[in-house]
Amino acid sequence: AQSVTQLDSQVPVFEEAPVELRCNYSSSVSVYLFWYVQYPNQGLQLLLKYLSGSTLVKGINGFEAEFNKSQTSFHLRKPSVHISDTAEYFCAVDTGRRALTFGSGTRLQVQP
C-alpha cells in the first residue's frame, strides 16, 4: 500500500520570503504525484502534477515541485510567497488506480 507523509503541519512565513513544503511517499510501484491547494471554505484545486519526464514540474501561481525518486520526495517550493498563498496544501499519490492517497496537509500561513 502507498502512503504520503507531509512532515510539517504548519509553516509560517513572511510575505515575499521563499517557502518549501515537504512531502515524502512510500510505494512499491511507480507513482504519479500531485499537489493540491485548499483555500478556506473551498474545494481542493490542483496546483501541479508529475506523471513522467522532467523531474522539475511547474504549476499555477508560481509554485514548482521536484520529484526525487531516490529520496522518494516531491517537495513544493515557491521563491516568493504572497498573502493570498495562505491555504492548506496537500500532497497526493496515485499508483495507477486513478484514485488519490493524500497526506495530512500543511497549513501555509503567510504573514505581512
Added chain:
Amino acid sequence: EAGVAQSPRYKIIEKRQSVAFWCNPISGHATLYWYQQILGQGPKLLIQFQNNGVVDDSQLPKDRFSAERLKGVDSTLKIQPAKLEDSAVYLCASSFSWTNTGELFFGEGSRLTVL
C-alpha cells in the same frame, strides 16, 4: 463550465440519525469519488465509481455507509446510523475517465457535525 456541485453544504444531526449527501459531477466526467476529510487530516477515499459501477469501496464502512450512482451521473452518499466519529467534510470529486491520469475536480464539500 460548471464545477462539481454538492449539497447540503452543512448538516448537523444527532448520533444514530441518518443523513444523505448529493453530488453532481462535471458534465461528461465518467469517474466519481467520495472522500471523507476529518479535521486535521487529509481526505480519505471512501468509494470510487466508473459510470454507475463501483471500482473501489474497500474503505467504505459498509455497515453504516452506502453510496449509489444511478444512471452514471449524480451520486448520493448515505450514513445510517451516524456516529460521532462521522463528523467530517464529505468531498465529492470527478474526473474525465478511468484512463485519464491527472486532475480530479473537487466540490466544496458537505460538512457534517454529529452531536
